[in-house]
Amino acid sequence: MTNKKLVFISSSKIGKGPSELPNSVEPxxxxxxxxxxxxxxxxxxxxxxxxxxCSSALRDQLRYEYQKIANQLRKAVRGTKQNHHLAIKSLPTxxxxxxxxxxxxxxxxxxxxxxxxxxxxxxxxxxxxxxxxEGLRPGALGNIVLSDFRQNSGHLVIKDNRNKRTERINTSTxxxxxxxxxxxxxxxxxxxxxWPFTVRAIQDYINxxxxxxxxxxxANKSLGFLFINQTGEPIKHRSTITENxxxxxKRLALQGLLDVDDDPYFHDQPKYDFYSYVLRHSAxxxxxxxxxxxxxxxxxxxxxxxxxxxxxxxxxxxxxxFGWTMNSNMPELYAARALSDHAQVVxxxxxxxxxxxxxxxxxxxxxxxxxx
Numbered sequence: 001m002t003n004k005k006l007v008f009i010s011s012s013k014i015g016k017g018p019s020e021l022p023n024s025v026e027p028x029x030x031x032x033x034x035x036x037x038x039x040x041x042x043x044x045x046x047x048x049x050x051x052x053x054c055s056s057a058l059r060d061q062l063r064y065e066y067q068k069i070a071n072q073l074r075k076a077v078r079g080t081k082q083n084h085h086l087a088i089k090s091l092p093t094x095x096x097x098x099x100x101x102x103x104x105x106x107x108x109x110x111x112x113x114x115x116x117x118x119x120x121x122x123x124x125x126x127x128x129x130x131x132x133x134e135g136l137r138p139g140a141l142g143n144i145v146l147s148d149f150r151q152n153s154g155h156l157v158i159k160d161n162r163n164k165r166t167e168r169i170n171t172s173t174x175x176x177x178x179x180x181x182x183x184x185x186x187x188x189x190x191x192x193x194x195w196p197f198t199v200r201a202i203q204d205y206i207n208x209x210x211x212x213x214x215x216x217x218x219a220n221k222s223l224g225f226l227f228i229n230q231t232g233e234p235i236k237h238r239s240t241i242t243e244n245x246x247x248x249x250k251r252l253a254l255q256g257l258l259d260v261d262d263d264p265y266f267h268d269q270p271k272y273d274f275y276s277y278v279l280r281h282s283a284x285x286x287x288x289x290x291x292x293x294x295x296x297x298x299x300x301x302x303x304x305x306x307x308x309x310x311x312x313x314x315x316x317x318x319x320x321x322f323g324w325t326m327n328s329n330m331p332e333l334y335a336a337r338a339l340s341d342h343a344q345v346v347x348x349x350x351x352x353x354x355x356x357x358x359x360x361x362x363x364x365x366x367x368x369x370x371x372x
Contacts, residue, residue: 030077033171038070090281091272093289096133099257099279103129104197110251123201123209124227125244130198131156135283135322138242138276142174142235144226146206154199158323159189164223165234172237177323190320202226241276249274284322288334291317310335 045066053059091099102110107126111119119125128141140158148157160176162169169175176189194202210228214220217232225234235241252258258272272278291314315331324330 027077029171034073034076038073041066041070041073089273089278090285091278093286095257095272096279096282096286099252100130100133100197102252102255102257103133104201109255110248112247112251120230121209121244123205125248127198127201127205128227128241128244129248129279130195130201132245132276132279133283134192134194134198135280135287137177137280137323138238138245139174140176140323141241141276142225142227142238143176145224146222146226147224149202149206149226151199151203154194154196155191156194157191161225164225166223167236172239174235174238174241190323192321245274245276280322284318284330284334287318287321288314288331 045062049062049066050059053062090096103126107122108118111122111125113119131141131144132138134156136158143161144156144158145161145164148159148161150156158176162173162175165173167173206226210222210226213228213230213232214222221232222228223234227235229235229240249258252274253271258274260270260272288310292310295311295314310331315335316326318324318331318334319326319328322330
């Protein structure tokens with residue numbers, strides 16, 4: 001495949017998403033893979049070639065060529081751009097909560113087979129979706145082990161569990177983001193509190209569907225992982241999780257739960273796109289709004305909009321909750337989005353006050369004419 005073709009199918013600028021093409025990956029995934037290849041080339045030169053090549057001129061030439069190729073690989077594909085607050089695709093709070101309600105209360109309407117029958121993994125998919133609504137990444141969903149779930153306290157430990165797997169780990173393996181990082185300041189490993197209905201959904205899955213699958217097998221092949229397939233083994237591919245969310249999105253659309261009304265961020269489409277990261281973005285937006293509301297109440301404000309700036313402590317809480325590094329600017333993007341929304345609300349309120357004043361004046365004028 002030529003460089004031009006590679007960029008074409010991987011670029012975030014093209015009309016079709018990379019996931020629509022067979023055997024393709026998202027731009028960020030392609031970028032990470034190429035970066036890993038570039039790092040290996042540098043490693044290969046430094047460890048195997050540099051100490052063993054006698055000619056200094058040849059070593060310099062090889063070093064130059066290896067570094068040049070490594071730089072080309074790192075720049076070959078642009079990752080998905082999400083460096084502006086308008087790029088955050090979160091659902092309005094009303095839609096977000098309605099989806100949570102539908103998933104928890106009526107899962108049989110959403111998790112179905114191709115023939116329209118209730119899915120055999122309905123309880124698993126219900127629990128995974130609610131965890132996504134809590135803000136978990138797709139990779140983290142397939143990385144959870146049973147002992148990470150603390151039912152009594154309603155908490156979930158999020159940590160790297162790749163060492164428990166027996167198969168070869170690759171880019172398609174569900175795993176914690178930055179799980180292998182040696183950086184001290186990364187916040188992907190943490191513990192979060194779960195909503196009571198999420199705890200209930202996970203426990204329902206453990207007591208019914210998961211237990212029944214393991215009983216059928218002669219041996220426990222789950223390796224301790226929470227979410228397993230029909231053979232009792234842990235989920236091995238991220239594509240399994242992605243496909244489940246794609247199916248759920250179609251069912252949500254049929255139920256009218258993805259209809260776009262007057263949302264300015266999706267003005268050019270009739271329905272919301274749906275995938276697991278939309279739920280994560282929605283969870284982060286909802287978390288920010290809730291914490292700002294609590295902050296406003298602590299300060300005696302009648303409503304959150306009286307505080308324009310999002311406090312740093314709320315941004316720090318977001319980093320811990322959603323697994324961002326302490327140097328991440330993601331909370332700033334959500335804060336900018338919230339302030340943008342706030343400006344629209346203020347302008348809308350101002351506009352309404354003007355309309356009310358005009359109506360009052362018209363009414364007074366009409367009353368005077370009537371009296372005359």
